[in-house]
Amino acid sequence: MPEPFTNRRDFLNLALGAWAAAAAGGVAGVLGASALPVHEPPQTVKVQKSDLKDGIALAELGGSPVAVLVTPAGPVAFSLSCTHARCTVRWDPAARGFACPCHGGKFDAEGRVLAGPPPAPLRRLDLKDAGDAWEITG
C-alpha cells in the first residue's frame, strides 16, 4: 500500500472520500433522528363513577384501554394491555380476574399473574378521587 499524501492526487482522493463519508453520515444522522418517535407526556382521563358495571369501569388513556376496578381495599386503576403481547385483557366477573384472549394469560383482581405466559403483573396507574369521577394518569 502506498504511503498516503505522497502526491496531490492521493490526498485529494482521500479528502473527497472522507468528505463523502462525513456527508453521508450527517444525512443518515439527521434522517435517523427524525425517524425516532416523539414520546408523549403522561396523560390523564376522567372515569365517571356512574360508568361502573359489575364493579369495573372501562376507559381509554392515550389510545390504550384502562379500567378502574373496585376492590374491597378500594378502587384500583389498571392498564388492560396484557404484559405479554399487549392484547386487551377482559374482566371475568365470575372468576374475579382478568383473562387474555391471545395466549391464555390470567391475572387476579390485584393484577398478579395466575397463569400463562405474561412475565409481569398488569400495570397499575395513578388514581385520584375527584368527586363523582376518578382521574387516571399514566
Add this chain to the structure above:
Amino acid sequence: MGDHGLSLLGALADALDRRLGWRERRARAIADLSRPVPPHVGWAYTLGSTALALLVLQIATGIALALHYQPTPEAAHASVAHIQDRVRLGWLVRSAHAWGAHFLVALLLAHAARVFLTGGHKKPRELTWVLGAKLLFITLALAFTGQLLPWSELSYWGAVVGLEQVRITPAVGPAAGDLLAGGPGVGPATLTRFYVLHILLLPALAAALLAAHLALVRRLGIAPLASTAEEDAQGHDALCAGGDPYVPHHILKEAAVAIVAAAALVTAAALWPPELGARAGRTTPPGIRPEWYFLAVYQYLKYWPSTIFGVPGEKFAVCLLIAATTAFAALPFLDRSPERRPARRKLALAVAGCFLFAWTALTLLGSLSENELSLFGHHWRFDTYGRPK
C-alpha cells in the same frame, strides 16, 4: 400495416440502433442466455422465476390498490371497504393481492427447499443464497406490514402481538419496536410507518437485492449436481455439456409454470376473496391467530415458561429464533461439505428434515389451538397449547 408503415418502423429501429446500439446488445444477451443449463435441470428449477413473475403481479395489484387506499386509522378500513364494494373489480384486485402474498411466500419456501436439496447454496454461490434468504425475510416483512393496512381487528391485533415480539428482543428490541411503531403502542404513527415500509422502503430494498441475486445467478450459472470440488476442477461450462440451452428451452418451462401459477392465483382470488372483517377496536377478539407462515412461530412462543431465572422466557425464545434465522441465512457457511447430490448429504438432510417436521408440527398445533375440529364423527376442542380438552 402496409409496406410504408413497416419501413417507417424499420427506419425508427435503425435510428434508435445507431444511437443505442440495441441490436448488438440484444444479440449478445441472447447468446449469453442461450448457454446450456446443467443436464439435470428440469421443472423443479422454475420456482424462483415463478416467484419473480408473481412479484411483478403483486406490484401491479399493489399500485392499483394504492390509488384508492387511505393510510389513516379513521379512513383506512372504510377505503378498503370502498375498494371491495364500489371500485370496479376492486374486490378481485384486493383478493389477488392478498392471495399473491400466500403464493409468493409458498413459492419462495419451495424455491429455498429445492436449492437446499440440490446443494445450490454451496460454493461459489453462497452470496446468492444469502441474498435469497434476505429476500424471503423482506417478503415476510411485506406480508406483515401489508396486513395492518386494512386496519381490521385481525390486522390490528396481529401488528400489536408481532411488534411485541420485536420489542422483547434483547438489546435492540425496545428501540426497534419504537422505531417501527412510531410510539409505545400501535396507533396512527404505526399505520403511516407500515405504509411507508410496505410501499416504499421494503420494495426498494427488495428490488436492489433481487437485482444482485439475479446478476449472481447469471454470472455463476445454475449449480450442477457435481460436487464443488468437481466444479472447481472441471469448470461450470464443462458440467453443463449436454444440457438444454436456457433460451429457449428452460425459459419456456419457467414461463409455463409461471402462467399456471398466475392462473391458480386468479382462480383462488376469484373464488375465495378474503373477508375484510370488522374495523379494529380496543378489545381483542377471541381466537385471533396469524397467517399460516407465522403460525409455527406463534405456537412455538407459547411453550416457553413466563420467566426463566427471573428473565421473561420469551427473551430466550426470541434469541433462539434469531439464531435459527441467522443460521438459515448463513447456511452455506454451516453446511460445508463439497457434496451436492442429496444421497451423499444424509446428515444435512436429516437435520433439515427435523426442522421441517418441527415447523409442520408447530404449524398444525398453532392452527388447532383454541379451535375445534370434527373428524370421523368425533368432535375435539383444543387448548392454547394444541392439546385436546
